[in-house]
Amino acid sequence: MSHSKHLGIGAIVSFQSKFMHPHILRDEHFQDKPSSHRLVNAVVIRRQQKMINHKDTLCVIIHHDDFVDEDGNLQDLWCAESHVKVHKEGDPAKFFHESIGQGCKEDGEDVDDVENQEQSKNHDHGKRMSIDPNGFDDPLRPREGRDLMWRNVNMTLRTRNKKIEAEKKILDSVWGDVPSKQVTAIMGPSGSGKTSLLNILAGRASSNGNIKIDADIRLNNYVVDPTRIEVRNNIAFVAQDDSLQVTSTPREAIRFSAKMRLPRTMTGEALDNLTEIMLEELGLVSCADVLVGGALLKGISGGERKRTSVGVELVTHPALVFLDEPTSGLDSHNALQLCQLLKRVAQAGSSILFTIHQPSSEIFSSFDRLILLNQGRVMYQGLTADVPAHFEERGFPCPQHYNPADHVMHIALENSIVKLQNSGFFPNDTRKIGDPFKVDEDANRDPLGITISSRGEEKQDPPPGLVDQTYELFKREIKNLVRNTHTLRTRTVMTVVISLTIGCLFWQVADNDFSEFINAQSTFGALLMSLTANIFSTALPSLVAFPEERPVFLREYSTNYYSVVSYFVSRLTVELTVNAVQVTVSTITTYFMVGFHLDYWVLWTAVYLLACASSALGVMVGSATESASTAIELLPAVFMPQILFSGFFVPPALIPNWLSWLVYIMPLTYGVRILLAGEFGGDRCDNVETFPDGTNSCTRILGNSGSNPDDVWWYYLVLLGLFIVFRLFALFVLKKKASKFY
Numbered sequence: 002m003s004h005s006k007h008l009g010i011g012a013i014v015s016f017q018s019k020f021m022h023p024h025i026l027r028d029e030h031f032q033d034k035p036s037s038h039r040l041v042n043a044v045v046i047r048r049q050q051k052m053i054n055h056k057d058t059l060c061v062i063i064h065h066d067d068f069v070d071e072d073g074n075l076q077d078l079w080c081a082e083s084h085v086k087v088h089k090e091g092d093p094a095k096f097f098h099e100s101i102g103q104g105c106k107e108d109g110e111d112v113d114d115v116e117n118q119e120q121s122k123n124h125d126h127g128k129r130m131s132i133d134p135n136g137f138d139d140p141l142r143p144r145e146g147r148d149l150m151w152r153n154v155n156m157t158l159r160t161r162n163k164k165i166e167a168e169k170k171i172l173d174s175v176w177g178d179v180p181s182k183q184v185t186a187i188m189g190p191s192g193s194g195k196t197s198l199l200n201i202l203a204g205r206a207s208s209n210g211n212i213k214i215d216a217d218i219r220l221n222n223y224v225v226d227p228t229r230i231e232v233r234n235n236i237a238f239v240a241q242d243d244s245l246q247v248t249s250t251p252r253e254a255i256r257f258s259a260k261m262r263l264p265r266t267m268t269g270e271a272l273d274n275l276t277e278i279m280l281e282e283l284g285l286v287s288c289a290d291v292l293v294g295g296a297l298l299k300g301i302s303g304g305e306r307k308r309t310s311v312g313v314e315l316v317t318h319p320a321l322v323f324l325d326e327p328t329s330g331l332d333s334h335n336a337l338q339l340c341q342l343l344k345r346v347a348q349a350g351s352s353i354l355f356t357i358h359q360p361s362s363e364i365f366s367s368f369d370r371l372i373l374l375n376q377g378r379v380m381y382q383g384l385t386a387d388v389p390a391h392f393e394e395r396g397f398p399c400p401q402h403y404n405p406a407d408h409v410m411h412i413a414l415e416n417s418i419v420k421l422q423n424s425g426f427f428p429n430d431t432r433k434i435g436d437p438f439k440v441d442e443d444a445n446r447d448p449l450g451i452t453i454s455s456r457g458e459e460k461q462d463p464p465p466g467l468v469d470q471t472y473e474l475f476k477r478e479i480k481n482l483v484r485n486t487h488t489l490r491t492r493t494v495m496t497v498v499i500s501l502t503i504g505c506l507f508w509q510v511a512d513n514d515f516s517e518f519i520n521a522q523s524t525f526g527a528l529l530m531s532l533t534a535n536i537f538s539t540a541l542p543s544l545v546a547f548p549e550e551r552p553v554f555l556r557e558y559s560t561n562y563y564s565v566v567s568y569f570v571s572r573l574t575v576e577l578t579v580n581a582v583q584v585t586v587s588t589i590t591t592y593f594m595v596g597f598h599l600d601y602w603v604l605w606t607a608v609y610l611l612a613c614a615s616s617a618l619g620v621m622v623g624s625a626t627e628s629a630s631t632a633i634e635l636l637p638a639v640f641m642p643q644i645l646f647s648g649f650f651v652p653p654a655l656i657p658n659w660l661s662w663l664v665y666i667m668p669l670t671y672g673v674r675i676l677l678a679g680e681f682g683g684d685r686c687d688n689v690e691t692f693p694d695g696t697n698s699c700t701r702i703l704g705n706s707g708s709n710p711d712d713v714w715w716y717y718l719v720l721l722g723l724f725i726v727f728r729l730f731a732l733f734v735l736k737k738k739a740s741k742f743y
């Protein structure tokens with residue numbers, strides 16, 4: 002089914018309740034109909050409660066675009082059996098309204114309340130049927146739950162002011178639990194430690210420098226260390242700051258997550274189905290094909306981005322879902338819709354834990370449990386339904402018609418800790434928790450690296466392997482490149498402008514007689530400029546790209562999308578291709594404009610190898626730095642020495658001994674030597690006039706720069722070697738960083 006046509010139109014089919022499988026229309030019911038109409042088979046109602054039972058007629062609302070013509074009008078719609086009523090032609094919204102408001106009638110009746118139709122339509126999500134035999138394309142697929150429990154969670158910040166050391170408790174003996182199949186919300190005033198607690202439980206914080214963290218965290222009563230990457234891989238975490246690929250669309254982002262993390266046996270159709278269900282559940286259908294966007298690229302709204310981040314995590318049927326303020330930036334309708342979806346995910350078996358600010362009363366009542374933090378301590382912990390009574394018993398009754406969420410926040414903010422404590426808040430942890438289960442080393446280990454359950458989880462096929470991961474990443478990289486029009490345009494224009502400038506400045510200098518030293522020196526200058534221009538134009542994008550993509554990479558890597566190797570290989574492939582195009586444009590321009598005499602392919606190969614080594618150096622520095630601005634600041638420090646040691650400004654022989662080794666680790670040195678050997682080492686220099694000392698311009702330039710035409714193959718090999726070393730080092734740095742936290 003084409004996604005591009007999605008209009009989100011509700012079409013209505015009505016049929017008798019005696020219909021064999023009221024919520025499943027099967028293919029055989031459409032055998033005498035044109036094949037396009039059989040597509041209705043794929044869009045049946047999945048949930049009983051979505052049906053509207055009117056008298057003895059059952060209405061099924063389906064989302065389907067194939068019944069809508071280009072103007073959005075409902076086309077002739079046939080149904081399964083002869084007794085099934087069929088709505089024909091006309092405004093689909095009108096049919097929608099008629100059926101909701103009037104029961105499922107045939108054509109006719111005027112409609113005057115379009116608002117109702119829209120409202121109904123908005124609640125009309127998730128009409129697709131699972132087509133995967135294992136149900137992996139159902140985001141609400143039942144799953145084995147895991148009970149998360151913690152106690153004695155402490156986080157201490159050590160500060161030093163005017164040589165006086167002090168300690169601040171960010172979290173103080175925090176305790177709580179998130180049973181499976183329940184939604185638990187963490188609330189509390191700003192700075193009360195909500196995010197800190199969530200990060201600790203999700204393994205995204207650990208002791209370091211001034212921060213000391215200790216905690217007893219258990220899953221199904223097995224002690225776990227969530228900072229271990231295997232544990233974190235099993236926790237779906239939606240951070241406050243979205244880290245999505247800016248050049249992907251919500252549909253692509255959700256499908257990519259499903260493709261990379263669900264069993265490799267899932268068909269493309271099942272993945273599409275899952276993606277569509279997720280988009281519908283999250284109300285993202287209307288923006289499904291708009292780019293996510295970012296600082297430089299216009300895209301979907303903040304709320305839509307947030308919901309996309311949620312969808313990206315929920316498609317994997319996680320047992321533990323942590324979300325940091327998932328409703329921030331959402332309007333009340335979308336916030337409620339999201340909370341209801343989370344509730345259904347919990348009902349499927351997950352443990353849901355999220356932080357939230359000022360929920361509406363409707364949202365508040367949708368939580369099963371509440372943890373109220375105040376100044377790093379647990380002020381309340383228990384069922385949400387018990388909150389009003391709990392506060393009333395302690396002398397803080399919730400006024401009538403007042404949002405209990407606002408009430409508890411008001412009480413927490415307006416009263417001192419001492420007063421609240423005296424009133425009976427801040428309960429001690431009185432749960433009877435036995436010793437943790439011991440991990441049986443001989444037992445089969447589950448994905449968390451520990452034996453969680455003796456029941457043994459259902460075996461499932463692994464996600465895609467290295468080759469598939471690389472292929473998927475490669476496709477995404479290509480899309481990223483093509484859609485990043487701003488960067489692509491700038492890069493192309495810069496390459497052409499710089500090459501033309503070099504060409505004009507050094508117009509045909511290499512064609513002059515080298516008997517004049519100045520001509521040879523100018524040709525050396527032209528070669529050096531061609532090389533350095535390519536160094537900068539290839540290294541700079543690599544240098545800034547990684548720090549920018551870092552949050553996306555870290556999120557994806559830490560949640561098991563792919564290995565560092567596939568990420569690296571896919572990026573490398575795209576980079577090598579882009580470098581090749583860029584080098585070709587630049588070398589063709591300069592070769593003919595400057596009038597070089599060396600073989601064109603010598604020029605191309607040397608410039609290309611140097612460009613690759615330079616971008617590898619850029620990636621290495623980019624991987625090691627935290628932000629694009631730091632990387633750019635480092636640019637001169639990394640590349641200026643290359644120019645200084647290239648032999649143009651100071652002959653290597655004159656460089657002080659203690660610095661001379663640097664000449665040999667600079668990629669530019671070898672690029673320069675190859676090109677000088679090509680331009681000044683050929684037959685052309687046989688006819689050049691000699692100077693009184695027996696040298697000529699060619700031999701002088703070769704000698705001064707240390708280039709020996711007999712060693713050219715060595716220069717190629719060293720350049721290639723440097724490229725490999727820089728790449729491997731970057732891979733190492735990346736792997737090291739990725740195994741840590743955000």
Ligand SMILES: Nc1ncnc2c1ncn2[C@@H]1O[C@H](COP(=O)(O)OP(=O)(O)OP(=O)(O)O)[C@@H](O)[C@H]1O
Nearest residue numbers: 158171189190191192193194195196197198212356
């Ligand atoms: N790594 C850290 N270094 C220094 N202070 C920290 C660190 N992490 C948390 N804090 C401090 O701990 C306190 C709690 O922060 P946290 O972000 O957990 O609060 P919060 O309840 O989530 O706040 P908000 O609702 O405003 O997001 C804050 O005062 C914060 O400045």
